[in-house]
Amino acid sequence: MWKAVVTAAVAFVLLFCRSSTLDNGLARTPPMGWLAWERFRCNVDCVDDPYNCISEELFMQMADRLAEDGWKELGYNYLNIDDCWMSMDRDEQGNLYANKTRFPNGIKKLADYVHSKGLKLGIYLDFGTHTCGGYPGSIKYLQKDAETIAGWGIDMLKMDGCYANVSDMSWGYPDMEMYMNKTGRPILFSCSWPAYAGGIKVDYSVLAKHCNAWRNYDDIQDSWDSVTHIIDWFGDNQDVLAPVAGPGHWNDPDMLIVGDYSLSYEESKAQMAMWAILAAPLFMSNDLRSISPEARSILMNKEVIRISQDSLGMQGRRVIKGDDKIEVWLREIEYASYGIAFLNRRTDGIPYNYTLTLQDLNFTYGKGYHLDDLFSGQPLGHFELNKNLTVSMVPNGVVLIYAYPSE
Ligand SMILES: *[C@@H]1O[C@H](CO)[C@@H](O)[C@H](O)[C@H]1NC(C)=O
Ligand SMILES: *[C@@H]1O[C@H](CO)[C@@H](O)[C@H](O)[C@H]1NC(C)=O
Ligand SMILES: *[C@@H]1O[C@H](CO)[C@@H](O)[C@H](O)[C@H]1NC(C)=O
Ligand SMILES: *[C@@H]1O[C@H](CO)[C@@H](O)[C@H](O)[C@H]1NC(C)=O
Ligand SMILES: *[C@@H]1O[C@H](CO)[C@@H](O)[C@H](O)[C@H]1NC(C)=O
Ligand SMILES: *[C@@H]1O[C@H](CO)[C@@H](O)[C@H](O)[C@H]1NC(C)=O
Numbered sequence: 001m002w003k004a005v006v007t008a009a010v011a012f013v014l015l016f017c018r019s020s021t022l023d024n025g026l027a028r029t030p031p032m033g034w035l036a037w038e039r040f041r042c043n044v045d046c047v048d049d050p051y052n053c054i055s056e057e058l059f060m061q062m063a064d065r066l067a068e069d070g071w072k073e074l075g076y077n078y079l080n081i082d083d084c085w086m087s088m089d090r091d092e093q094g095n096l097y098a099n100k101t102r103f104p105n106g107i108k109k110l111a112d113y114v115h116s117k118g119l120k121l122g123i124y125l126d127f128g129t130h131t132c133g134g135y136p137g138s139i140k141y142l143q144k145d146a147e148t149i150a151g152w153g154i155d156m157l158k159m160d161g162c163y164a165n166v167s168d169m170s171w172g173y174p175d176m177e178m179y180m181n182k183t184g185r186p187i188l189f190s191c192s193w194p195a196y197a198g199g200i201k202v203d204y205s206v207l208a209k210h211c212n213a214w215r216n217y218d219d220i221q222d223s224w225d226s227v228t229h230i231i232d233w234f235g236d237n238q239d240v241l242a243p244v245a246g247p248g249h250w251n252d253p254d255m256l257i258v259g260d261y262s263l264s265y266e267e268s269k270a271q272m273a274m275w276a277i278l279a280a281p282l283f284m285s286n287d288l289r290s291i292s293p294e295a296r297s298i299l300m301n302k303e304v305i306r307i308s309q310d311s312l313g314m315q316g317r318r319v320i321k322g323d324d325k326i327e328v329w330l331r332e333i334e335y336a337s338y339g340i341a342f343l344n345r346r347t348d349g350i351p352y353n354y355t356l357t358l359q360d361l362n363f364t365y366g367k368g369y370h371l372d373d374l375f376s377g378q379p380l381g382h383f384e385l386n387k388n389l390t391v392s393m394v395p396n397g398v399v400l401i402y403a404y405p406s407e
Pocket of ligand 5: 355356388
């Protein structure tokens, strides 16, 4: 019964939204993959640091890891280049080309390699006069650059917004989408427009018409402070942000830094859980050649990925933010089920027990729900609406629960 109701609702939403959102068939669930920026930045020193510099070697090695270590099968199928791949100048015809020392075989060959591994290749451009790293910008070359990347076989474009006027973005990003559409190659389009336009001071219905995802807010840095800053911003602005997310068009709180230097094991689970609740794109920026088994197990948690990739595509919300520094976040998922994240923002150093009932969360199904703890992998059992549920969280920790209606 639930299934029928939900299917009808989804059909209605699809019908209703079809004409008003980007229709390139891509990103029906939040896209997943790997993106170079946060971990490898603009390291172009291939003389002293050949193993970590932005080069075709680095991307081929990451492609191998994505394809051979089980990532691809879980959905992590985009391999994305960020800034600093280009030559400092365009060629005589005005075409972009990759730095020949670091990408001696060019992007087309790299795309062929990535495709041969069953993966997709993403690339980076900037809408303005220059990229953030000072490489050639696209503002006067939108059509040319769309044709160039389509010709190379690119599958995703992140278009940044450094060195541009925000007022120009309202024609620039839509134009780029149109030019990419004209190439006939479906290219997932990630727009940095709102991040430059002040986050919520943009018309998100226009964004959803032209972009598959958009960076709303600050770049993530390798720290728990940065992660919580982003989580807070998404919670504080959820009334604007949650309604505009859906299949084909997503808010993007930026990369997963799980597996990097700063997050503890608990903090890593917390980022993964919150990104799943937020229906966020899951782009890891880490070194897949040396990632720890703990980080790997978090990023590869199938049940958490299932929440992330839920077909309804509804972004979760912060429904409780208490003085006790415990937050409860809720995401509605298919079959009248929910993902529930309990996020502990306390720093007092001891595990904290938090008690509530499903009634407190306004759950309504009379027969109650079954609950599973997705990180421990343990079923928590059946809960009537008024039965106490006690969740034990460590500092900076999360408990992520999957709740589904009892038969
Ligand atoms: C290519 O990158 C190297 C640094 O790795 C730099 O020295 C060189 O100037 C770049 N070449 C062009 C044409 O931008
Ligand atoms: C932004 O707009 C101003 C005024 O129109 C113009 O002088 C400036 O060149 C523009 N900057 C960019 C990066 O396009
Ligand atoms: C181009 O846009 C049309 C109309 O929205 C859509 O049907 C088509 O799939 C798009 N093609 C590509 C390659 O994105
Ligand atoms: C918290 O709950 C756990 C069981 O979930 C229990 O073992 C522990 O004693 C409780 N701690 C406190 C301080 O009540
Ligand atoms: C449920 O928990 C509350 C405190 O959160 C407590 O006052 C109440 O006695 C508990 N009820 C049962 C049936 O354990
Ligand atoms: C439950 O619903 C009430 C009444 O609409 C509302 O005030 C409360 O915030 C809701 N609680 C949650 C956790 O959503």
